[in-house]
Amino acid sequence: MASALTDKLTRLVKEMRGQARITESNVTDMLREVRMALLEADVALPVVRDFIARVKEKALGQEVLGSLKPGQTLVSIVNRELAATMGEGVADINLAAQPPAVILMAGLQGAGKTTTTAKLAKHLIEKRKKKVLTVSGDVYRPAAIEQLKTVTAQAGAEWFPSSSAQKPHDIAVAALDYAKKHYFDVLLVDTAGRLAIDEALMQEIKDLHATLNPVETLFVVDAMQGQDAINTAKAFKEALPLTGIILTKLDGDSRGGAALSVRQITGAPIKFAGVSEKIDGLEVFDAERHAGRILGMGDIVALVEQVTAGVDIAAAQKLAAKVKSGDGFDLNDFLSQIQQMKQMGGLSSLMDKLPSQLTAKAGAVDMDKAEKDIKRKEGIIQSMTPLERRKPELIKATRKKRIANGAGVQVQEVNRLLKEFEQMQDMMKKMKGGGLMKMMKKMGGMKGMGGMPKMPF
Numbered sequence: 001m002a003s004a005l006t007d008k009l010t011r012l013v014k015e016m017r018g019q020a021r022i023t024e025s026n027v028t029d030m031l032r033e034v035r036m037a038l039l040e041a042d043v044a045l046p047v048v049r050d051f052i053a054r055v056k057e058k059a060l061g062q063e064v065l066g067s068l069k070p071g072q073t074l075v076s077i078v079n080r081e082l083a084a085t086m087g088e089g090v091a092d093i094n095l096a097a098q099p100p101a102v103i104l105m106a107g108l109q110g111a112g113k114t115t116t117t118a119k120l121a122k123h124l125i126e127k128r129k130k131k132v133l134t135v136s137g138d139v140y141r142p143a144a145i146e147q148l149k150t151v152t153a154q155a156g157a158e159w160f161p162s163s164s165a166q167k168p169h170d171i172a173v174a175a176l177d178y179a180k181k182h183y184f185d186v187l188l189v190d191t192a193g194r195l196a197i198d199e200a201l202m203q204e205i206k207d208l209h210a211t212l213n214p215v216e217t218l219f220v221v222d223a224m225q226g227q228d229a230i231n232t233a234k235a236f237k238e239a240l241p242l243t244g245i246i247l248t249k250l251d252g253d254s255r256g257g258a259a260l261s262v263r264q265i266t267g268a269p270i271k272f273a274g275v276s277e278k279i280d281g282l283e284v285f286d287a288e289r290h291a292g293r294i295l296g297m298g299d300i301v302a303l304v305e306q307v308t309a310g311v312d313i314a315a316a317q318k319l320a321a322k323v324k325s326g327d328g329f330d331l332n333d334f335l336s337q338i339q340q341m342k343q344m345g346g347l348s349s350l351m352d353k354l355p356s357q358l359t360a361k362a363g364a365v366d367m368d369k370a371e372k373d374i375k376r377k378e379g380i381i382q383s384m385t386p387l388e389r390r391k392p393e394l395i396k397a398t399r400k401k402r403i404a405n406g407a408g409v410q411v412q413e414v415n416r417l418l419k420e421f422e423q424m425q426d427m428m429k430k431m432k433g434g435g436l437m438k439m440m441k442k443m444g445g446m447k448g449m450g451g452m453p454k455m456p457f
Contacts, residue, residue, distance in 0.1 A: 027059045027074075034078070044230045044261040047085065051260075054081050079288075085260055086287040091244060091269030093120075095128065097215040100179040100187040104212060106205055106240060107220035108232055109193030112248035114144055116220050116274060117190045118151035119282035120246075123272075125156055130185035135160040135175035137168040137208060138192040148190055154279045158184070168192065168204060172211050189214070197232065202239040209240055216243045218271065221262055223247045230261050237266045247285070248274035263287075329425050331389040335381045338374055379407040380417050392418060 031052050038048045058077045095101045103120070107113050117134055124130040134152045138144040142164045152159040160178055162171040172189060179187040191208060194201045209217060219242050221229050236242060245262050250273045263270055270285040381389065383406030388395055395403070395418065404411045 024060060027056065030074070031056055031059075038260065041260070044265060047261045047264045050264070051081055051085055054084075082260070083287040083290075085264060086285075086290060087263045087269045090284055090286050091271050092284075093124070093128075093271060094215055094243065095124075095130070095186065100133070100176070100184045101216070102176065102187045102189065102212045102214040103216040103218060104189050104191065104205075104209060104214040105218055105220055106191055106236055106242075107193055108197075108222075109141075111193065111220045111222045112274060113193060113220045114138075114147050114190050115151055115277070116246055116248055116272075116282070117148060117188050118155040118157070119274065119279060120218075120272065121152060121157035121186075121188055122155035122279055123282055124186055131183065132157040132186045132188060133160055133175065133179045133182075133184040134158070134188045134190065135171060136162050136190045137171050138190060139164045139166060139168060139171070140192050144190070144192075151279065157188075168208055169211055172208055176212060187212075197235045202235070206239055217241060218244045218246050219262075219266065219268065220246045220248060223250045223273075230265050233262045233265045237268070242266055242268040244268055244271035246270075246272040246274065246282075250275055331381050331384065331392055331421060334421055334424065335378065335389070338378050338381075376407070376409060376413060377417055380404075380409060380414055383407040392421060 034055070035048055035052050038051065039045070043051075055077055058081075059074055093103075105113050105117050105120075114136070121132045121134055124132050132155075134148055134157055136145040136148040139162070145162055145164070149159045149161075160175045162175075168191070175187060175189070189208065189212060191205055192201065217240050219233065219236050219240075221233060223229070233245075245266065245268050247262070247270055262268075270287070273283050273285045273290070275281050275283050380403060383403045384395070388399065388403075395414075400411050400414045404414050407414075
């Protein structure tokens with residue numbers, strides 16, 4: 001996420017923290033670097049100018065010059081102003097209306113509107129306990145209507161049918177009437193997009209807005225668009241009273257400029273961020289936490305939330321009981337650990353939320369290779385019989401060959417997995433009862449973990 005911007009600002013943060021004394025000269029030098037980093041990340045020039053001016057005003061005031069730790073204070077100012085640029089705190093979705101509360105989704109074609117509509121439906125069902133209906137007004141792309149039907153089913157919401165033979169206005173009226181009669185809490189309306197701004201698009205969405213009188217008009221924008229996102233945001237702001245923004249594809253190789261620009265350009269708060277292609281890959285946007293990520297400080301709160309949501313508590317308790325009692329840790333448990341890692345979003349998603357100094361200590365890990373390695377291990381174990389998973393000692397040469405063929409790997413890969421499993425099994429045996437503390441003492445207390453066996457991920 002915004003890796004280029006994060007790398008540059010993380011390096012600057014380290015330099016700033018090391019400053020024993022803040023002068024006008026080194027503040028100017030630092031801000032020049034920040035300015036270049038923001039411009040290279042496609043942040044709009046007016047936004048960059050305003051940001052730099054605010055940081056400079058505070059940095060050259062008593063707030064920093066009179067501080068005992070000026071470098072750290074300077075970092076906190078940059079962090080605070082980054083958050084202010086993107087909006088303060090969290091802006092929740094507004095459902096304070098006579099049901100059904102109508103939410104209108106606007107944006108260009110390709111921004112991810114249709115998928116985001118379903119993601120938002122899932123969020124409202126799970127987090128707000130709402131009964132949700134979706135409808136597509138995109139009569140120009142029949143595939144978009146079918147796509148919404150498919151992703152709505154995945155989200156657990158209900159879909160209102162529409163067709164390319166209908167007019168968007170008529171679809172909207174019929175869907176609203178259906179939502180009222182069937183006591184839906186929320187009606188999500190996916191609108192047509194274009195590859196570029198045009199008068200017909202804007203007039204159509206204005207008419208829909210007038211017909212539906214939505215409680216929320218959300219602008220869906222691709223975070224990878226860069227400066228184009230700013231121009232699009234301006235056009236939609238002039239046409240519609242936007243109440244919020246959803247940034248999509250923040251998990252992509254974006255420069256991060258859109259996240260820092262659209263809030264100030266439109267005046268509307270960023271309410272959600274798309275962080276993966278999965279149906280649950282939508283996060284409530286928190287400006288302060290996002291600023292921390294950009295500065296390489298990580299987002300531990302989001303990490304905890306992600307792990308908590310992805311962990312099967314019953315399975316974790318079962319494994320803990322096994323370790324405590326000394327019962328056999330088998331390949332089913334090993335597979336369960338791998339699958340729980342996948343449920344938590346995978347390695348790259350978890351690493352993205354860690355502070356940069358921790359990820360740097362992990363070394364230059366090839367995340368794609370690590371993710372493939374996890375999938376390969378899962379495939380190998382799933383190619384085994386239930387008996388082989390319970391009793392790995394039965395797996396000899398002939399069985400290894402059969403397992404390797406079933407998983408599409410070499411026999412050496414099966415041997416490697418079994419060796420890693422044996423190491424982990426030994427560690428679990430040592431943890432029995434109070435064995436964990438004894439083991440830690442032998443390894444030199446809590447200081448070094450170098451003697452630990454290799455984990456499956």
